[in-house]
Amino acid sequence: MKQEQEEIKQKKEYLKSYERVVRQMQRSELRLQEVQLSGICPATINDGMPHVHNNNDLSSYAVQLEQEKKKYLKCRYKRIKKCKEITDKIEQLESEDEKDVLMYRYIKLMKWVDIQQKMGVTERQMYRMHFQALKNFKMS
Secondary structure (H helix, E strand, C coil), X not given: CHHHHHHHHHHHHHHHHHHHHHHHHXXXXXXXXXXXXXXXXXXXXXXXXXXXXXXXXXXXXXHHHHHHHHHHHHHHHHHHHHHHHHHHHHCCCCCHHHHHHHHHHXXXXXXXXXXXXXXXXXXXXXXXXXXXXXXXXXXX
């Protein structure tokens, strides 16, 4: 029984790895937006006088922007790859209900109450399906 619980815990952690990758990508996207905004609205000196930005500021901005774009694309690729990897494993389950509950929870990142509503089942049925799906899920 303890071994089964440990195995289910490992499966949950594996499935949750997609959410971690999504969050990482979202943070990267925010950093990229911040860099883009800093190029549109450069820092100003509050002395009331107009100032000219030199080419050094623009070239360092371009380099920083390019670096953030590369990081974001790398995170996005990682998210897509992880999604495909987990989705392929979920699709190996026999039960459509088990596939649905895992997809809604770990890929669509839905809340339990929303999954219950979408599937039209009781809370107890949903948790039973989820437990059974985790038991039947193969990580390898």
